[in-house]
Amino acid sequence: MRPTKEEYYMAISQLASLRSTCLSRKVGAVIVKDDNPISFGFNGPARGVEHCEDLGGCRRRAMADYASGKYLELCPASHAEQNAIAFAARHGISTVGATIYVNTFPCKDCMNSIINSGITKVVYNSEYDANLSKSIASNANIEIIKYEGRDLETLLYDFGYIEKGKSR
DSSP, X not given: OOOOHHHHHHHHHHHHHTTOOOSSOOOEEEEEETTEXXXXXXXXXXXXXXXXXXXXXXXXXXXXXXOTTSOGGGOOEEOHHHHHHHHHHHTTOOOTTOXXXXXXXXXXXXXXXXXXXXXXXXXXXXXXXXXXXXXXXXXXXXEEEEOOSOOHHHHHHHTTSSOTTOOO
């Protein structure tokens, strides 16, 4: 059976995450409008800004008391959702009424960007510290859907492109 639209778009977000240069978390996003992907994004620094891997490692993780979510001001990356929205804006593509598929639930800053860009629906795969984001989304009437379809590896396996569990 061919992938559902949701599986197809989530697979695209998973593929986009492969372009991430973040050493901590790989996140990808695709914005879909009228059943067409209109923009893609992954987490990484702005154009022309050095990547953590080029700087010798993650500055946040180098801190003695590092913890997830701490020292975010040291991170040069923009999030996948923000990059997808920025790409659409840069190219004059309206995101009003669109859906964003993202492999990790958006943080509160990304949720605010999603709301301000006119995106009305978020489909996500894995949880992240999302209580505030979910509250913000609820207040703005953003539809939130937890993805329940096949992941990219399973899709590739189901269609005979890879053998599940086999390393390259």
